[in-house]
Amino acid sequence: MANLESFVRSAEAGSFSEAARRLSLTPAAVSRNVAMLERNLGVRLFHRSTRSLTLTEAGEAFRLGVADHLTGLQAAIAAAATDGGEPAGVLKVSLPPLLGTTHILPLLPGFLARYPRIRPDWHFETRPVDLIAEGYDAAIGGGFDLTPGIIARTLAPAHIVAVASPAYLAGRPLPADPGGLASLDGIVMRARRTGRVRQWTMRDVAGNEMAAPLRDTLVLNEPAAMRDAAVLGLGVAMLAVPDVLPELEAGRLVRLLPRWYADAGAISLYYASRALLPAKTRVFIEWVMEAFAAQHLAERLAGSLGESSRKASPR
Structure with missing residues (x-):
């Protein structure tokens, strides 16, 4: 083969x-x-x-x-290459670095205990891969082109929120709406493709929209660096909820404007549509979907659901 x-x-x-x-x-x-x-x-x-x-x-x-x-x-060989029906083989998956290490990698010990003949080949990367051309069994992330033969199953919303450390916010007046972010130091991201600083428009649950004009006090090109800079008290960062959820829940970061968020689409699980899906891919898809449901990750990663489980400003 x-x-x-x-x-x-x-x-x-x-x-x-x-x-x-x-x-x-x-x-x-x-x-x-x-x-x-x-x-x-x-x-x-x-x-x-x-x-x-x-x-x-x-x-x-x-x-x-x-x-x-x-x-x-490929599918027939993968399905046949098992011992008594046990899924086996190399499982090639593409994942975003922060989402992958924070929310998907912790699922691996239990997955391998259940399916010991599967060998993970996981790539932590920020680009949308070509699943079929590059031989990936699955990918997790957002912004993938749904070309013919590719299936996407939504895992959670991709919502962007404004965060900062408690130390940075101490003694500073808190913004009442996204326009008020202009008075604070911004930790912003330069897009890899265009070289431009990314600007966001935020919305609230009522559907109102407003620009979030962060100053480019500190310009970085990696979400993990932006998160760490925010924790260090260097300013306000606009980041996806999955990238900062542990920091929000632990109180290392505070969410400003908890009623406002920017919508960047969805976090999805992508895989090729096949009449006979390889067993290793099928069980991985099921494992991830079940884990997101059991941990209520779709709800916890939604920036539109308020701050019932996170420490945040009252505005």
Whole structure:
């Protein structure tokens, strides 16, 4: 199966190196897999040169014959490669660093105790990955393109709230609405794609909207650094509730304007739609969904539900 997948990904990418990146292999391993497939078939599948990789006529015919069936073959092999029906195999998952380490990684000990033959290959990253092209079994996050063949199951809302440390807020007048944030020091984020400082518009539960004009007193490009800077008392940060929930619940951070939040969409669990979903992927999806329900994470991560379980200012 590895030989077939290496061939198909190399044909798609036109490069052993790019195929290797998508498959989390070395270029040498991909080239070796393709060479083994050629030996087994007794035909040359690629024209190779130092600058290009192109399909031969036989290679193109073979690609057309197997490409549409590769996903089904992968699922069938994954489902069959179990011991007495026990899920097994490498589970490749993409997760946002803060959400992943804070809320998903703690689920792993129980998951592995239940499914010891699954081997996690987890990637903590901020980019939306291409699940199919890069060989991911699942991804958690937001902002993914729902291309054909991709399913998204909502885990929780992605709400952005204004937070600061109790030490920073001591002796300072608290803002009555988002416009009042302009008088405070801002810990802001520079977008990776545009290089611009991210600005937010907040809303309340009644649907009123207002800009949140934070000053760019401190500019950072990583939510974890923004959270830590806020804890250190350097100013006010606009961050997703999942990224600061432990700090809010422990009182290390305080939520300003608890009736206001910015809506950044949803945190979802993404996976490829397959007629026969691999058992390792199916049980992972079920485990995460059940854990979010049991821990009431959708409710706890919602910035629109007030501050009943968090320490915050009264405004």
